[in-house]
Amino acid sequence: MRELHPDHDRVVAALTVPELAPIIDLVVWAGHDGEPAAFAANHLGSVRLEADGTHHVLSGIDPIPSEDPMAFLPYDAECAEPGPRLSTSNAYPYAAPRLLSFFSHPDRSPDLAIVHTPRHYFPDEGGHVGEHGSLDVIQSRAPLILAGPRVRRQGYAAAHARLVDVGPTMAVLAGVPEDDLVDRHGDPVDGRVLHEHLLPGEPRPVVGILWDGAHCGDLLHLAESGELPGVARLIERGVALRGGAVAQFPSVTLTNHTSILTGVGPGRHGVLGNVYFDRASGERVVPNDAATWHRSSEWLHGHVRTVFEMVADHVAPQGFPRSASIDEAIDRGADYSTMQLIRASGDARGADGLTDQLPDPHTSPFNVDPAHLEDHYFSWGVQVDDLGLQQIRQLWADPATAPRLTWWANVVTDAGHHGGGPRSAMARASLRQSDARLVAFLDHLEAIGALEEVTLVLTADHGFEGADPSVTGSWAPALDALGISYRDEGPGLIYLA
Ligand SMILES: [Zn+2]
Structure with missing residues (x-):
């Protein structure tokens, strides 16, 4: 200090x-x-x-x-x-x-x-x-829904958690021993396993889905109103916390993606904000930008462990990815990673350089209102999320070769809430289209006979206020x-x- x-x-x-x-x-x-x-x-x-x-x-x-x-x-x-x-x-x-x-x-x-x-x-x-970005409860309240064979079926529960709990909980469900939820110095993570919502059992595949900036209250309200059938299917098979999961401060994107996926707060993982200053290097660091999105390992400290690294330490290689990180900046240790594909492309523009290769948002089967595509960020979110669905369907083509831990970050919800504020038509359209992608994935899991085997986690990185x-x-x-x-x-x- x-x-x-x-x-x-x-x-x-x-x-x-x-x-x-x-x-x-x-x-x-x-x-x-x-x-x-x-x-x-x-x-x-x-x-x-x-x-x-x-x-x-x-x-x-x-x-x-x-x-x-x-x-x-x-x-x-x-x-x-x-x-x-x-x-x-x-x-x-x-x-x-x-x-x-x-x-x-x-x-x-x-x-x-x-x-x-x-x-x-x-x-x-x-x-x-x-x-x-605030310390306050609404901007810090991300949704948290757990579903599947290892989750107690409670429906809507008057409970809350913290986002630093999400990674440790996913890691243990995927087979990481609880006594190994430590950093490379041997210090325990800041979060805890949410045992009160879990059932004992064998390690199983875990799919964590993040809808960036999805507003907890409105998401649960729309699910209860029948407008988010995918979310409702998850809640039928598990629990939705009314109080969601409390983000780390500041309640901004990259700080909290990192806290979810490492189980520690910003003072330990080093991603202090979407933009911050580093006195040691004398540099202003802007990690949350399409042009730098794929370079997270440059600011994420080496002594913290990501959930992907924890899984790699405990699940033997089997010739297919043990873990997968879809459209997520904090991907260190994942066997499959979208950002690794971008790094391997050698395009210095990062994700910006790949925009030409993303699906056409105007032909997206998930975007309903073409007017929303006039917002550049929203339009890019539609593209990234459509590509995300393609990636997760490929990774889950066959349950026998699916990753033990799959993490799928979605973007358009953040764009919808920034553009219109919570409860706006644009925000709700972003939730509905993300839900439609979720339904497509759940239907796919059902078709391959895997739906009963997978633990699903739906969360976000922060809340929103108007x-x-x-x-x-x-x-x-x-x-x-x-x-x-x-x-x-x-x-x-x-x-x-
Ligand atoms: Zn965010």
Whole structure:
């Protein structure tokens, strides 16, 4: 954990003025005073957060009085208002452990982080109508559904988990001994196996499916309404957690793909955000970009183990892939990997260079509204996800040669939620078309007689909230007025010189 910068107090004071409250939800950092602790402040007050969940108010009132991971449930409660206006009416699950992990990287953690209010709209700096990244419960709530022969059939359960639990749970179901859920230093992973939802049994093939940014509440609502028959089929054969799985902070894509697939938080795996600064190399790192998507091993630390590496350590080679990573950046150790195919192509443009070879989105059998293809990201998502379905059907052509662990990342759901915000026509269209691909895959498993043998996991990397286009502005002038040298990556990750 870094020492506090000499200008730290001035920076926090400048960012916690009432004038910035519409756009700044919280300023967060970590430090030592005796024990390592996390801190949060805004215009209402400041608090010290200990790892065991204890809050010590330092000034004013506690800016984050709730850490309830089940806040805004049932789903009607989330839909009833456009989003909390104050941090005191929001919830921030596992605030201390998540912040302590985020701030524990010696080179890549910023000095402090600014959490946008859910309503902040910042299109000039990359913001969208639908956004995520916050410490808050809705942007951190990813769906989690487990289904298959090793899963207790509970239907919709009033429960939650954490995304760091997903990889360890998949690894154990696939045959990794629980006592080997450790990194290369022998330290246990941060997540835990979700035994309360599992049945004992032999290792079986596991298929993990990620719908990037799929909104937990809306996904379950549509499944219950009969609009997502594939998801409903999974829930019939297992469990859907109402509280989903809590993302790591920041609730952004690559940080959480990495946390899912390694079982550890960002301070350990090193992917601090979709963009961050590395003091050791003096470089700004932008891992979450189509042009760099296939280079994850360059920023993922060597001492963490991916679930693919864990499977490779325990499942003997048999002449076909033991594990497969479809359209996933964090693919290290997978026998089959889309990103490895891109690396092998030698095209320096990465996934961008392969766009010409992707299926035509205009002839996709899964995209219903051609107008959505005018959004470039959505259109690319349709292409990538159609190719993903082709890959998983090939990998699962014959159950006798199918991987023990298959991981299939889907993109279009993130595009739909960014473009329209949660519950929008575009977001729901992205969920429906992802469900149609899921149905195609489940029908395929059924046709080859494998559906009863496979454990299926459906999750995402973060949630989403809708911004308010009338709430704009930037904190940059407040920082500039201090006359100090700083970098702001994200925006919101503040590195002081
Ligand atoms: Zn994402």
